[in-house]
Amino acid sequence: MRKHAGFLVKAVTLAGAWFLGIAIAAAEVRMPGVFGDHMVLQREMPVPLWGWADPGEDVAVHVAGQSKKATADAAGKWRVKLDPLKAGGPYELKVQGKHNTVVFRDVLVGEVWLCSGQSNMAMAVNGVLNKEAEIAAADHPRLRMLTVARKTAKEPQDNSGGQWQVCSPKTVGGFSATAYFFGRELQQKLDVPVGLINSSWGGTPIQAWTSAKAQEAVAELKPLIDQLRRQAESYDPEKAKAEYEKRLADLKQARAKAKAEKRPFTARVEPPQEPQLRPNSPASLYNGMIAPLAPYAIRGAIWYQGESNAGSELYGLQLKTLIANWREDWQQGPFPFLFVQLPNFREPQQQPSESVGGWPLVREQFLKTLAAVPNTGMAVTIDIGEANDIHPRNKQDVGKRLAQWALAKTYGKDVVASGPLYKSSRVDGNKIVVEFDYVDGGLAARDGAKLKGFAIAGADRKFVWAEATIVGDTVVVSSPQTPTPVAARYAWAANPEGNLINKAGLPASPFRTDD
Numbered sequence: 001m002r003k004h005a006g007f008l009v010k011a012v013t014l015a016g017a018w019f020l021g022i023a024i025a026a027a028e029v030r031m032p033g034v035f036g037d038h039m040v041l042q043r044e045m046p047v048p049l050w051g052w053a054d055p056g057e058d059v060a061v062h063v064a065g066q067s068k069k070a071t072a073d074a075a076g077k078w079r080v081k082l083d084p085l086k087a088g089g090p091y092e093l094k095v096q097g098k099h100n101t102v103v104f105r106d107v108l109v110g111e112v113w114l115c116s117g118q119s120n121m122a123m124a125v126n127g128v129l130n131k132e133a134e135i136a137a138a139d140h141p142r143l144r145m146l147t148v149a150r151k152t153a154k155e156p157q158d159n160s161g162g163q164w165q166v167c168s169p170k171t172v173g174g175f176s177a178t179a180y181f182f183g184r185e186l187q188q189k190l191d192v193p194v195g196l197i198n199s200s201w202g203g204t205p206i207q208a209w210t211s212a213k214a215q216e217a218v219a220e221l222k223p224l225i226d227q228l229r230r231q232a233e234s235y236d237p238e239k240a241k242a243e244y245e246k247r248l249a250d251l252k253q254a255r256a257k258a259k260a261e262k263r264p265f266t267a268r269v270e271p272p273q274e275p276q277l278r279p280n281s282p283a284s285l286y287n288g289m290i291a292p293l294a295p296y297a298i299r300g301a302i303w304y305q306g307e308s309n310a311g312s313e314l315y316g317l318q319l320k321t322l323i324a325n326w327r328e329d330w331q332q333g334p335f336p337f338l339f340v341q342l343p344n345f346r347e348p349q350q351q352p353s354e355s356v357g358g359w360p361l362v363r364e365q366f367l368k369t370l371a372a373v374p375n376t377g378m379a380v381t382i383d384i385g386e387a388n389d390i391h392p393r394n395k396q397d398v399g400k401r402l403a404q405w406a407l408a409k410t411y412g413k414d415v416v417a418s419g420p421l422y423k424s425s426r427v428d429g430n431k432i433v434v435e436f437d438y439v440d441g442g443l444a445a446r447d448g449a450k451l452k453g454f455a456i457a458g459a460d461r462k463f464v465w466a467e468a469t470i471v472g473d474t475v476v477v478s479s480p481q482t483p484t485p486v487a488a489r490y491a492w493a494a495n496p497e498g499n500l501i502n503k504a505g506l507p508a509s510p511f512r513t514d515d
Contacts, residue, residue, distance in 0.1 A: 028053075028097065028099055028100045029051060029052070029053045029057070029059055029095055029096070029097030029099075029100055029101075029102055030051050030052050030053075030102065031049070031050070031051035031052075031095060031102060032050070032051065032158060032159045032160065032292055033149075033159055033160045033161050033162055033292070034146065034148075034160060034162075034197070034292065034293050034296045035049070035051075035093075035104060035296075036104060036146070036163055036164045037104055037105045037106055037107075037163075037164060038105075038106045038107075038108075038144050038163075038164040038165065038166050039104065039107055039108075039144065039146070039164045039195060040107075040108045040109065040110050040111075040112050040144050040164075040193050040194065040195025041082075041085060041107060041108070041109045041110075041112070041195075041297065042109075042110075042111070042112040042195075042297035042298055042299060043084070043085055043086060043087045043109045043110055043111065043192065044084050044085070044086070044087075045084050045297055045332070046081045046082065046083065046084060046297070047081065047082040047084075047085065047297045048079060048080075048081050048082075048295045048296070048297060049061055049068075049079070049080050049081070049082065049093075049095075050077065050078065050079040050080075051077075051078060051095065051102075052072070052076045052077055052078070053072040053076055053078055053097050053098075054072060054076060054097075054098070055072055055073065055074050055075070055076050056071060056072060057071070057072045057076075057078075057097055057098050058070075058071050058072075058097075058098065059071070059072065059078045059080075059095060059096065059097050060095070060096045061080050061082075061093070061094070061095050061096075062093070062094045062096070063082065063091050063092070063093040063094070063107065064082075064085055064088070064089075064091045064109065066082055066083060066085075068080035068081070068082060085109045086109065087109050087110045087111075087192040087193060088108070088109050089106075089107055089108035089109050089193065090105070090106045090107060090108055091107045091108075091109070092104065092105055092107065093107050106166075108142060108144070108193035108195070109193065110142070110187075110190075110192040110193030110194055110195065111186055111190065111192055111193070111194050111195070111299050112194075112195040112196075112197065112296070112297065112298045112299055113179075113182070113183065113186075113194075113195075113196055113197070113298060113299055113300055113301065113302060114197045114199065114293065114298050114300070114301040114302075114326075115176055115178070115179035115182070115196050115197060115198045115199070115200065115301070115302050116198075116199045116200050116209060116290070116301065116302075116303055116305070117200050117303050117304040117305035117340075118200065118201065118202050118203060118204045118205075118304070118305045118307060118308055119200075119202030119203060119307070119390075119391060120178065120304045120305075120307070120340070120390075120391060120392075120395075120398075121176055121178050121179065121198070121200040121302075121303075121304040121305065122176060122198075122200040122201060122202050123176070123177050123178070123391055123395065124173060124174050124175060124176065124177055125138070125172050125173050125174070125175050125176075125177045125180055125395075126173035126174070127177065127391070127393065128177045128393050128394070128395045128396065129393045129394050129395075129396065131173075134172075134396075135169050135172055135173050136169055137169075138167055138168060138169050138172035138180075139167075139168060139169065140167040140168075140184060140187060141166055141167065141168070142187060142192075142193040142194065143166075143167040143180075143183050143184060143187050143193070143194050143196075144164050144165060144166055144167060144193070144194070144195050144196070145164070145165055145167065145175050145176070145179065145180070145183070145195070145196045145197075145198055146162050146163065146164045146165075146195070146196070146197045146198065147162050147163075147165075147174070147175075147176070147198045148160050148161070148162045148197065148198065148199040148289050148292075148293070149161030149162045149289075150201050150279075150288075150289070151285075151288035151289055152276075152277045152278065152279055152281070152284040152285060152287070152288045153277070153284065153287035153288035154274075154276040154277065154284075154287065155287055156211065156286070156287045156291035156292075157287055157288055157291055157292045158291075158292055159292050160288070160289060160292035160293065164195075167180070175196075175198070176196070176198040176200060177395035177398075177399070178302070178304050178340070178395050178398050178399050178402070179196045179198050179302065179399070180196070180395075180399065181395055181396050181398065181399025181400060181403075182196075182302060182398075182399035182400075182402045182403050182406075183196045183399075183403075184399070185399060185400050185403035185404075185407075186403050186406065186407070189403070189407055189411075189413065189415075190407075190411060197293060197296070197298070199289045199290060199293065200304075201279055201285055201289070203279070203280070203308060204279050204280055204285060204305070204308060205280055205308040205309050206305055206306070206308075206309050206315065206318045206319065206322060207221070207224055207281075207282040207283070207318060208279060208280055208281060208282060208283065208284050208285040208286065209285050209286050209289075209290060209305070209322060210282070210283065210286055210318065210321055210322045210325050211283055211286050211287075211291070211325050211329075212225050212228075212282060212283040212286075214321050214322075214324065214325035214328075215282060215283070215321060218317065218321055220314060220317055221314070221317065221318065221321060224282045225282055225283070228275060228276060228281055228282050228283075231275035232274065232275045232276050235274055235275055237272070237274070241272060243272070247269045248269050251267060251268070251269050254267065255267075280308070286325075290326065290329075291329070294326075294329040294330050295329065295330050295331055295332070297332070298330065298332070298335065299335065299336065299410065300335045300336030300337060300338065300406070300410060301326065301335065301336070301337050301338070302338045302339070302340075302402050303337065303338070303339040303340070304339070304340040304398070305339075306342050306362045306365075306366070307342065307390060309362060310342070310357055310358040310359050310361070310362045311357065311358020311359075311361055311362065312358070312361075312362070313361065315361075315362050315365040316364075316365035316366075316368050316369050316372075319339070319365065319366070319369050320369060320372065320373055323337045323369075323373055323376065334374050334375045335375070336375050336376075336377065336406065336409065336410045337373070337375065337376050337377070338376065338377035338378070338379065338402050338405055338406060339366055339369075339376070339377070339378055339379070340378075340379045340381055340398055340402065341363050341366040341367070341378050341379065341380050341381060341382070341509060342359055342362060342363055342366075342381070342385075343381035343382060343383075343384055343385025343386075343392055344381075344382050344383065344384075344385035344386075344387070344494070344495040344496060345357075345359060345385050345386070345387065345389075345390055345392075345494055345495055346359070346387060346494040346495050347387060347494070347495060348387060348495050348497065349453075349493035349494075349495055349496045349497050351463075351493070352455035352463040352464055352465050352466075352489070352492075353455050353457075353463040353489050353492045353493070354492065354493035354494065355492075355493075356493070356494045357494050359493075359494040360492045360493060360494065360510060360512075363382075363509070363510050364510070364511070364512065366378055367421065367422065367509055367510075367511060370421070375409075377402070377405035377406065377409055377417070377418075378405070378418065378421075378509070379398060379401035379402045379404075379405060379418075380401070380418065380419050380421075380506065380507050380508070380509045381397070381398055381401065381507075382491055382496065382498065382507050382508075382509070382510055383446075383507045384397050384398070385495070387495055401418075401506070404416060404417055404418070404506075405417045405418060416438070416440045416441075416502070416504040416506060417438060418437075418438040418506060419438060419501055419502055419504075419506030419507045419508050419509065420436040420437070420438050420439055420443060420500060420501070420502050420506075420508035420509070421436060421437045421438050421508070421509050421511075422434065422436060422437075422490075422508075422509065422511035422513075423435045423436050423437045425488060425513040427485060427486065428476075430478055430482075430483050430484065430485065431476050431477065431478040431485070432456060432476070432477045432478070432485050432487075432488045432513065433471075433474050433475075433476050433477075434474060434475045434476075434477060434488060434490075434513070435473065435474050436473065436474070436475070436508065438502060438506075439473045439502050440502050440503060440504050441502060441503030441504060442473070442502065442503045443470045443473060443474075443475065443500065443501075443502060443503075444470070444500075444501055444502065444503055445470070445499050445500065445501070446499040446500075446501050446505075446507075447499070449499060451468040451469070451470065451475065451499065451500060452468075452497050452498060452499050453468075453490050453491045453496050453497050453498025453499065453500070454466045454467075454468035454475070454477050454488060454489070454490050454498075455488065455489045455490075455492065456477050456478065456479050456482045456485045456487070456488050456489075457482060457485065457486065457487045457488075457489075457514075458482045458483075458484050458485055458486055459484070459486055461487065461514070463487075463489060463492075464479050464481045464482060465479070466478060466479045466482075466488065467479060468500075475500065486514070487512065487513050487514035488512070488513050489510075489511070489512040489513070489514075490508065490510055490511050490512075491508070491509075491510035491511075492510055492511075492512055496510060498510065
């Protein structure tokens with residue numbers, strides 16, 4: 001009996017210890033993954049810090065001479081807001097609760113940018129031109145990057161994975177190249193710490209990065225959410241599993257046959273996923289990779305995406321919706337949102353006007369968004385793509401051009417923000433006169449050559465190659481084949497031959513004067 005009593009006491013003790021352990025674990029103050037050692041906090045604006053604790057628990061935060069207090073609400077959530085900080089560090093950030101203290105070390109204060117998109121944002125430094133030299137020279141301890149772990153979700157999440165890393169030759173190879181070269185330029189020109197939050201996933205469409213709520217509120221986009229809900233309601237996991245196993249068996253047979261016949265075989269079958277968890281589904285990446293980051297204080301965002309939406313007439317509306325969605329989430333007002341206009345790609349242009357692959361259309365949507373949405377910026381990359389590679393290796397100029405816009409517009413530096421951008425046009429007899437913004441120093445043809453890439457059409461909309469001449473800050477377009485012109489286009493193709501630049505050497509954006 002004593003043996004049994006001892007066993008009972010021991011069991012109760014173990015159970016009590018187990019329960020106490022759970023209770024202590026539940027009481028620990030914690031913060032989401034966007035916070036960590038080596039992070040950069042945004043300077044010169046209020047900085048939200050948040051996390052979880054026991055309901056009613058008092059939490060104190062200490063950093064850079066500031067102390068802030070909060071009490072966890074009924075759901076265990078707490079938040080404080082630091083007063084604006086000056087650039088500097090390193091600091092320790094301490095978060096004290098009743099049962100534990102969380103300490104983040106090597107914290108800097110400077111400029112923070114969110115960097116998002118698909119594969120050309122995700123593409124790492126170890127894939128760029130001159131990668132060996134770039135990696136060897138990447139000793140920039142005041143430049144840091146958080147690469148957000150890839151995650152899809154059905155509903156907006158409150159936490160994400162990933163760790164802040166200090167830029168060095170050991171770490172930079174895995175950094176987003178576009179983000180890195182953008183951040184490096186800012187860090188060198190501003191001489192302050194720079195933090196980059198890379199939240200990107202290759203092959204994904206813009207609707208995956210926008211909340212369901214934001215898309216539902218737009219009549220033209222609501223059908224995407226309705227369709228997803230119908231797919232989710234009709235999804236049968238057992239049926240999907242059976243179909244997958246059948247395809248897998250067929251694949252194995254086909255692979256065995258190819259091996260016997262000594263033929264290459266690269267086909268694969270993806271395991272089934274619930275519709276709402278697919279990385280190309282509306283809101284799936286917003287839920288898993290954007291929602292958990294807000295409202296971490298940022299200066300702005302850079303965006304490199306659009307390949308997966310090329311040809312869509314909705315892209316401009318989708319981009320405007322995403323920008324408004326993120327700005328609302330961050331509650332910082334209309335923060336700077338800079339995007340990359342898609343580069344040249346596919347076979348070189350043959351006809352005066354081509355729309356192969358829909359790339360000219362999506363480029364136009366970027367240009368129109370730039371004009372329509374305040375505090376946006378655009379890096380024109382029409383001259384640095386690759387005909388045979390959708391992932392061009394020159395990310396140095398992509399990052400630098402984004403940084404030039406930021407330096408000029410966000411930071412007020414004496415830097416040329418952009419190449420020439422279409423402003424307006426008018427018909428003057430048998431010519432069309434095109435005016436541009438950002439002619440800084442004057443218009444020119446690259447390498448002093450004759451202007452190329454201009455086309456002109458009459459009422460029949462049949463475009464022919466045109467003569468184009470620079471006259472002051474305008475380009476005059478004409479053709480003897482089109483005596484009564486109504487429209488002009490420039491670099492209107494997937495891989496155009498245009499060579500119009502400004503004196504700063506930055507390329508003009510493709511455009512058309514007609515719709």
